[in-house]
Amino acid sequence: MPLTVRIVTPRKIVFEGIADGVQAPGELGEFGVLPSHIPLVTTLKPGTVVVHGNPRRAFKVGTGFAEAGPDRVTLLVETCEEVEGNALTHG
Amino acid sequence: MATLRDIRTRITSVKSTKQITNAMKMVSAAKLRRATEAAVSARPWQTTLTATLQRIAGGGSGGGEVQHPLLEARAQVRNVLLVVISTDRGLCGGFNGTLLRQTETWLKTQRNTSVPGTGHNEAQPRNVRIHTYGKKARDFFKARGIPVAEVRIDVSSVNFQDEVQALAAEMVRGFTSGEYDECVVAYNEFKNTISQVPTFARVLPLSIDASASAHTGPAVDYVYEPKGSAILETLLPLYLRTLLLQTFLETGAGEQAARMTAMDNATRNATDLIKSLTLDYNRGRQAAITKELIEIVSGAEAL
Numbered sequence: 001m002p003l004t005v006r007i008v009t010p011r012k013i014v015f016e017g018i019a020d021g022v023q024a025p026g027e028l029g030e031f032g033v034l035p036s037h038i039p040l041v042t043t044l045k046p047g048t049v050v051v052h053g054n055p056r057r058a059f060k061v062g063t064g065f066a067e068a069g070p071d072r073v074t075l076l077v078e079t080c081e082e083v084e085g086n087a088l089t090h091g
Numbered sequence: 092m093a094t095l096r097d098i099r100t101r102i103t104s105v106k107s108t109k110q111i112t113n114a115m116k117m118v119s120a121a122k123l124r125r126a127t128e129a130a131v132s133a134r135p136w137q138t139t140l141t142a143t144l145q146r147i148a149g150g151g152s153g154g155g156e157v158q159h160p161l162l163e164a165r166a167q168v169r170n171v172l173l174v175v176i177s178t179d180r181g182l183c184g185g186f187n188g189t190l191l192r193q194t195e196t197w198l199k200t201q202r203n204t205s206v207p208g209t210g211h212n213e214a215q216p217r218n219v220r221i222h223t224y225g226k227k228a229r230d231f232f233k234a235r236g237i238p239v240a241e242v243r244i245d246v247s248s249v250n251f252q253d254e255v256q257a258l259a260a261e262m263v264r265g266f267t268s269g270e271y272d273e274c275v276v277a278y279n280e281f282k283n284t285i286s287q288v289p290t291f292a293r294v295l296p297l298s299i300d301a302s303a304s305a306h307t308g309p310a311v312d313y314v315y316e317p318k319g320s321a322i323l324e325t326l327l328p329l330y331l332r333t334l335l336l337q338t339f340l341e342t343g344a345g346e347q348a349a350r351m352t353a354m355d356n357a358t359r360n361a362t363d364l365i366k367s368l369t370l371d372y373n374r375g376r377q378a379a380i381t382k383e384l385i386e387i388v389s390g391a392e393a394l
Binding site for chain 2: 009012013028040
């Protein structure tokens with residue numbers, strides 16, 4: 001069961017799509033969400049969010065929070081910008 | 092009676108006014124579309140944030156009643172911060188006027204509300220500190236000699252975010268330090284293109300309707316990281332910023348809508364005026380021709 005991922009800022013929905021997993025910078029530490037994750041609400045600190053889909057995409061995000069469930073992840077962040085291409089490799 | 096030339100000059104002047112109002116109408120229509128788009132695209136963020144907060148407030152593993160300083164209503168409201176959001180430009184009908192007049196009335200009722208004193212202090216009227224956004228509000232309060240604590244102008248969609256950030260920070264600071272017991276925002280709520288309603292919204296203390304979450308499906312036990320009230324520390328300021336952003340977005344959209352309506356009316360009035368002036372002009376012209384004819388005919392008869 002894939003995850004439905006949404007990254008939302010006050011200005012627009014930056015990303016909405018299907019992915020196998022998401023990595024995000026939680027306030028208490030970096031965490032990953034895979035399908036069948038327990039329902040979780042956590043705050044985010046500025047950092048990089050990686051969406052493991054096809055293709056893999058990375059976003060630089062500001063503060064916000066994330067809500068995860070077994071089949072979906074919603075990231076609400078105040079700012080978000082996509083990181084292009086190769087910046088991922090050492091992420 | 093106006094001479095023919097006078098009428099002709101007036102027609103020309105009304106025509107150019109009409110051109111201007113018509114152009115302004117078009118511009119506002121385009122800007123309105125952009126402003127509503129901005130408001131609409133902010134909606135997913137708001138609904139998700141509100142839903143999450145309601146879920147937290149509704150209990151779950153966070154456990155029962157949520158408590159946070161920003162949620163606590165004060166028993167006695169002595170100091171109020173009023174933020175008035177107006178626009179920088181006029182020519183938008185009663186958009187600013189209605190809001191500002193209502194603000195004045197609101198201020199009066201606030202000042203007439205006396206708060207029982209604490210201990211041996213006398214009961215005193217409520218204190219209202221005013222922050223304004225936009226030139227119209229600034230001019231209004233200046234003309235009436237009402238002191239304003241802070242004035243911000245040139246707030247556009249470009250720097251919304253920064254302004255909201257600063258305002259929210261100031262509210263949280265003032266509220267937690269006890270400087271204000273309540274924060275109220277006066278703005279025009281954007282109902283639709285033809286109706287904007289002046290609204291006084293209390294933004295602090297925040298109120299989250301926990302009961303609303305009862306209807307949003309089966310209760311899921313969420314894990315909160317960090318736990319309970321610590322997560323509110325981040326989410327509540329975020330929620331406050333969202334509320335404020337909303338008021339700015341609605342004012343932006345409402346301003347354009349109000350201007351569009353006002354300019355549409357002005358254009359229509361100009362068209363009517365041109366019509367009646369043209370009629371007057373033609374009547375005058377014919378009267379002159381008739382008079383000349385009579386003169387010629389009677390002159391010929393006399394010979």
